[in-house]
Amino acid sequence: MSNLSQNTLLLAKEADKALADVYAKIDETALKNTEKVMNAFRANRVSENHFAASTGYGYNDPGREVTEKIYAQVFGTEAALVRHSIANGTHALTIGLFALLRPGDTLLSVTGKPYDTLEEVIGLQGEKGVGSLSDFGVNYRQSEIGDDFSHLLDDTVKVVYIQRSRGYGQRPALSPEYISEITRYVHAHSKAYVMVDNCYGEFTCEKEPEADLIVGSLIKNPGGGIAVTGGYLAGTEKVIELCSYRLTAPGVGGEVGATIGQTRNILLGFWMAPHAVAQALKTAAFSAYVFEKAGFDVSPKFNEERYDLIQTVTLHDPAKLESFIQAIQYSSPVDSFVTPVPWAMPGYTDSVIMAAGTFTGGSTIELSADAPMREPYTAFLQGSLTLEGGKLSILNALEAVTKK
Numbered sequence: 313m314s315n316l317s318q319n320t321l322l323l324a325k326e327a328d329k330a331l332a333d334v335y336a337k338i339d340e341t342a343l344k345n346t347e348k349v350m351n352a353f354r355a356n357r358v359s360e361n362h363f364a365a366s367t368g369y370g371y372n373d374p375g376r377e378v379t380e381k382i383y384a385q386v387f388g389t390e391a392a393l394v395r396h397s398i399a400n401g402t403h404a405l406t407i408g409l410f411a412l413l414r415p416g417d418t419l420l421s422v423t424g425k426p427y428d429t430l431e432e433v434i435g436l437q438g439e440k441g442v443g444s445l446s447d448f449g450v451n452y453r454q455s456e457i458g459d460d461f462s463h464l465l466d467d468t469v470k471v472v473y474i475q476r477s478r479g480y481g482q483r484p485a486l487s488p489e490y491i492s493e494i495t496r497y498v499h500a501h502s503k504a505y506v507m508v509d510n511c512y513g514e515f516t517c518e519k520e521p522e523a524d525l526i527v528g529s530l531i532k533n534p535g536g537g538i539a540v541t542g543g544y545l546a547g548t549e550k551v552i553e554l555c556s557y558r559l560t561a562p563g564v565g566g567e568v569g570a571t572i573g574q575t576r577n578i579l580l581g582f583w584m585a586p587h588a589v590a591q592a593l594k595t596a597a598f599s600a601y602v603f604e605k606a607g608f609d610v611s612p613k614f615n616e617e618r619y620d621l622i623q624t625v626t627l628h629d630p631a632k633l634e635s636f637i638q639a640i641q642y643s644s645p646v647d648s649f650v651t652p653v654p655w656a657m658p659g660y661t662d663s664v665i666m667a668a669g670t671f672t673g674g675s676t677i678e679l680s681a682d683a684p685m686r687e688p689y690t691a692f693l694q695g696s697l698t699l700e701g702g703k704l705s706i707l708n709a710l711e712a713v714t715k716k
């Protein structure tokens with residue numbers, strides 16, 4: 313017996329019916345991406361010996377080398393770094409930025425203000441003297457999505473930066489095709505590298521964006537809910553070499569890095585990732601449908617193309633927002649008894665309330681929801697390893713906000 317009301321269960325049925333074509337298209341993408349991953353595992357002859365743990369320097373770790381070749385093949389790049397020792401997405405992006413930018417160079421973001429945690433990395437706000445790009449004499453410029461940035465693309469621009477996902481913003485995610493078009497334009501008109509924050513985008517489409525460097529977190533899409541920590545950078549041979557010098561030390565690079573038993577998780581997670589992403593996308597489409605039906609603003613709509621995992625539901629009311637997040641927490645497999653409250657999270661400007669009842673701390677390929685406590689009181693929802701768990705959570709959240 314369900315503790316959901318009859319009306320809620322009827323709405324869920326209606327949603328599944330209306331979403332049949334959307335679900336089918338997501339399955340098709342998952343099939344194609346799984347084939348890509350399968351081909352890469354086969355081409356690299358993955359076997360059980362690759363799961364062995366290295367220690368110390370980690371020289372000649374075949375599992376680490378094979379993992380990086382697989383990522384490069386699947387993402388269509390020449391090389392990659394895939395490391396459990398990268399703490400999060402911000403760390404991975406920071407490695408990329410500091411690898412490519414030198415004093416006097418300019419970083420040009422062509423997708424508006426980057427993700428909140430990067431503001432202190434770039435030096436847009438926060439303390440002086442902490443070692444931000446600005447402290448090292450790197451200049452910063454930005455243009456908004458869709459704006460002509462040709463007048464900003466002078467000889468000092470070393471990195472053109474693109475954020476694929478909407479992040480905590482009210483903006484659409486960008487398609488791989490659109491990003492690849494920007495890359496071609498930049499390459500035709502300058503010597504700048506194109507770097508993409510690919511967080512939340514991996515495996516949502518049949519292609520990944522073409523760029524000199526794409527970067528992401530393993531506790532999001534490509535970790536498949538199995539990798540317990542880590543990040544990746546994938547790109548050209550030359551760029552990945554520079555990143556490897558920043559990851560460890562110049563001259564040392566990617567030849568070191570003990571895997572301490574994490575390779576199996578990272579590879580199993582990558583194998584699972586296309587399927588996990590499909591579950592998350594279906595959960596997002598399902599929530600878009602039911603919350604729109606209940607009269608809330610949602611983005612994207614249930615039948616819109618998706619280029620990242622994020623679904624927003626705008627509640628226009630701080631109390632409803634808190635109820636929404638609390639209901640997601642209540643529906644989580646871990647810490648269901650905890651009541652989330654807003655807090656000042658390091659790296660974020662406004663106080664944030666989050667539901668994160670996940671097996672891996674902070675994982676957002678598992679169902680999670682977060683919201684900065686500011687107008688218009690929008691919840692950012694992402695992930696879910698199973699559509700079933702996602703649906704039940706969403707329906708609980710729907711009942712929680714419509715009761716108020």
Ligand SMILES: *Cc1c(COP(=O)(O)O)cnc(C)c1O
Nearest residue numbers: 400401402427477479509511529
């Ligand atoms: C998650 C994310 C990041 C990095 O955040 P971490 O919490 O450090 O992993 C950067 N950009 C976008 C768009 C993201 O979604």
